[in-house]
Every structure is written in structure tokens, then in C-alpha cells.
Amino acid sequence: MRSTRWQAIGSVGLVDTAAPQAGPHDVVLDVEACGICGSDVHAFAEGAWISAGDPMGHEFAGTVSAVGPQVSTFAVGDRVAVNPMGPCGSCGQCAGGSSNLCANPAHSSFGGLGDQVLVAHAESGARLFRLPDTMSFEEGAFLEPLSVAVRAVRCADPDLAAPVVVAGLGSIGQCVVRVLRAYGASDVVGIDVSTPRLRVAAATGVDVLDAREGDVVAGLLDRWGTSDSPYQPGSGNVAAFFECSGAQPMINAATAVTRAGGTVALTGLSGHRPGVDLDTVVQKELRLRGTFAYTGDDATEAFRLLESGAVDVAPLVTHRIPLSRVDEAFAAQHATDGSVKVVVLPDRP
Ligand SMILES: [Zn+2]
Ligand SMILES: [Zn+2]
Known part of the structure; x- marks a missing residue:
């Protein structure tokens, strides 16, 4: 499968990687929409907070394509929005209710600018939200910035x-x-x-x-x-x-x-x-x-705002660009005077 990796300042590209495999508690998604974040643009343009080879994309929604044997609340074919933060649940920050500051968020799911993503421990900590039929994948991809x-x-x-x-x-x-x-x-x-x-x-x-x-x-x-x-x-x-x-x-x-x-x-x-x-x-x-990122409770509230229609994010999408041209998506998001939100959509071979 294809995965967008940071290469150097001003350079991102697709690489071929092995498709993820779901462990017992995990879910694999086919990504259906992924937004480009301001932090992705800082990484792209300045090399901020990223290293060569790191996968990119954390604002995404998709369709469940595989579930581990211990997963009971999600099934293949479910349409879901993703909370990509996967805190450990046991460190001092998690215990104190600040899972956004978790010392070891090892279950986090990045790589939304790719064909598939693994969501580890998918049933813990408000990770996946099932989309109603009326909500598009694009809208679901706003769960993450709305949680912030x-x-x-x-x-x-x-x-x-x-x-x-x-x-x-x-x-x-x-x-x-x-x-x-x-x-x-x-x-x-x-x-x-x-x-x-x-x-x-x-x-x-x-x-x-x-x-x-x-x-x-x-x-x-x-x-x-x-x-x-x-x-x-x-x-x-x-x-x-x-x-x-x-x-x-x-x-x-x-x-x-x-x-x-x-x-x-x-x-x-x-x-x-x-x-x-x-x-x-x-x-x-x-x-x-x-204020930094969000807890599972913040993500749950963000999803409530989306699902109820209290917040309408659809007008924010100014560009839709296929994954095969992901470099253009970064350039478009970087051009702040011409874009609000650039969304990358799959064009699987
Ligand atoms: Zn972001
Ligand atoms: Zn923790």
C-alpha cells in the first residue's frame, strides 16, 4: 500500500509499504478522507516536529477493512471517524485525566495520508466513532481538528x-x-x-x-x-x-x-x-x-457536535486532491491565501 512520508523540507512523497495487520484488539481502516493539518504544513515547509521517513496525516476517516478477533463493537464495512491519539491509560497524566499529555501514547494512529491505517486497541479510549449515513467521510475527518x-x-x-x-x-x-x-x-x-x-x-x-x-x-x-x-x-x-x-x-x-x-x-x-x-x-x-490536542472526552464532545449538526464543517473544504498527488495537497494547504482545508481522497490503484 501507499503511505505519505516526510522526506526533507519541502518534500513529501508516497512510498510502498506492507499493509497493516490487525492484532487481537486492533482495527484496520481503508482511509476515505484525510485533511492536511497546519502542523503538517509546518513539518512540510520547515521540518518542524518530524523526522525523515515519518508517516503523515492524522485527520482522517475511513471504512473498517479488518478487525482483530477480540474486537466486538466494530465490524468490516463500518464507516468511522478516528481519534488518532492512543494514550497508554496508565501513566500519571492519563490517571489524572490529561490523556492528551500522556507520557507514552504508543497506540496512536498516524499515516492517514495513506491507503490504510492500523488503529491499535481500537475499543479503548474513544478511538473510533461510527458515522451516521448523513455524515460524509470528509466531515468525519474534521473530528480531529474539532477535538482540538x-x-x-x-x-x-x-x-x-x-x-x-x-x-x-x-x-x-x-x-x-x-x-x-x-x-x-x-x-x-x-x-x-x-x-x-x-x-x-x-x-x-x-x-x-x-x-x-x-x-x-x-x-x-x-x-x-x-x-x-x-x-x-x-x-x-x-x-x-x-x-x-x-x-x-x-x-x-x-x-x-x-x-x-x-x-x-x-x-x-x-x-x-x-x-x-x-x-x-x-x-x-x-x-x-x-491547550494541546485533546482527551477522549474532548473527542467524544467533538463528535457529538458534528453528529448533531451543531457544528457544520463542510464549508471549510476548499480543495479535494487525490492521494497520488499528495505533494500538490501540501502545496495547496501551504498557500494560505487560497485555501481553508485541503482534503486528500483515495484513488487506490
Ligand atoms: Zn493537527
Ligand atoms: Zn498515559
Whole structure:
């Protein structure tokens, strides 16, 4: 079977590998759709968080093609979305409810940009979600980024009636916007520098700011006014700022416009070490909250949002590219001004 492997900066390619075999507790899937993630693009373009030969693709859905003899709740032919995180279930982080920080996630399933994927220990820890007939594989492939967004929103726990900003409208930011809307947030502004991303966010009913057109901080102060705090007169009034871009100007904006006692949720990876205005963080007692991946419970909530129709991800797909041209898919996702979500579809020989 074919599997997409990282080769070098700017180079990914398909290699032929042995088809996976299901162990007693495992499931093998034929992949039917796999999204390209922002982290995949960082890996592609900068070599971040990856080594030569590593399989790629973690946002996927597929059809069960084989099950191990101990698997009782899934059968060949089932259509499923995948939670690719396979935590150990027994380390201190798992025991404390933070399986997203598991010290040994040895059962994780990567390689969604391939013909088949093994899901080890498929019945433990909310790994597979059966798709209703009304849900497409493409929509199922959004389970993973939507789970990231659910965790970010849960960790920030924003006041849904107060001003909220989402900076960076790639697929994570788009999913954060949708989760916030599903939970009833009414006063949300999204920020980006990409026309299609701004347009698809605005369609959910939030207001958007194009950071190419003027001063974002001034725009947010203008919209919501200012608030004073000791040593920080004229601060912004934002209660929760979701930083999903990893871009220095947005990190600067986050500390500037978030009100005293407010929350800055840091969900975007930058691939470098951006500066943070720590004096402002201290003087406004801002809560900087990193959020990473998701637990099985976050994935379960994300699937509920998809299945119920509370979140609609279909408008995010801007490109569909066959697996045989996976290099084009990376180039398309890398071109942020022309894409929101690139989905790779199988074209099995
Ligand atoms: Zn991802
Ligand atoms: Zn663990």
C-alpha cells in the first residue's frame, strides 16, 4: 500500500509499504478522507516536529477493512471517524485525566495520508466513532481538528456573553469559531489575513477583521472600548482571546486587548520562540493557557457536535486532491491565501 512520508523540507512523497495487520484488539481502516493539518504544513515547509521517513496525516476517516478477533463493537464495512491519539491509560497524566499529555501514547494512529491505517486497541479510549449515513467521510475527518477546538474552548471556559476574539482562521481557528457559536457565544471577532478564511468564518455569523487592512488592536479597542487596571490604563475589553495563528503580531495583540483578569488561550504553534509582553501579563493578571490536542472526552464532545449538526464543517473544504498527488495537497494547504482545508481522497490503484 501507499503511505505519505516526510522526506526533507519541502518534500513529501508516497512510498510502498506492507499493509497493516490487525492484532487481537486492533482495527484496520481503508482511509476515505484525510485533511492536511497546519502542523503538517509546518513539518512540510520547515521540518518542524518530524523526522525523515515519518508517516503523515492524522485527520482522517475511513471504512473498517479488518478487525482483530477480540474486537466486538466494530465490524468490516463500518464507516468511522478516528481519534488518532492512543494514550497508554496508565501513566500519571492519563490517571489524572490529561490523556492528551500522556507520557507514552504508543497506540496512536498516524499515516492517514495513506491507503490504510492500523488503529491499535481500537475499543479503548474513544478511538473510533461510527458515522451516521448523513455524515460524509470528509466531515468525519474534521473530528480531529474539532477535538482540538473543543479542548481549547473548554480550557479557556469563556464568558459566552462577553467579547471573544479568535486570531488565526486556519482549520483550528475555524473550528474554535464554530464551537463558540454552538455554545452560544454572541460577540465574537475572527482575525486573519486570508480572504477565503475570513469569508468562511463570517458565514457563521461572527464579525471578522482583515489584519492586512489596518491596525487590529485599534480596531478591537474601537469595537469594545477600553478598560483600566492598575498600571495598564486604556487596556482592551476582550474577555477571552484564542490565539490560533502562532504569529507574533497576534500574540502582541492578545496581551494588549485582553482585559485585566482575562484569558489568552494559546492553541497555535509557531515553530519558533515568539516574544510575549510579560509585564502586561503580570500587571493585568492575564491567564495564559496553553491547550494541546485533546482527551477522549474532548473527542467524544467533538463528535457529538458534528453528529448533531451543531457544528457544520463542510464549508471549510476548499480543495479535494487525490492521494497520488499528495505533494500538490501540501502545496495547496501551504498557500494560505487560497485555501481553508485541503482534503486528500483515495484513488487506490
Ligand atoms: Zn493537527
Ligand atoms: Zn498515559
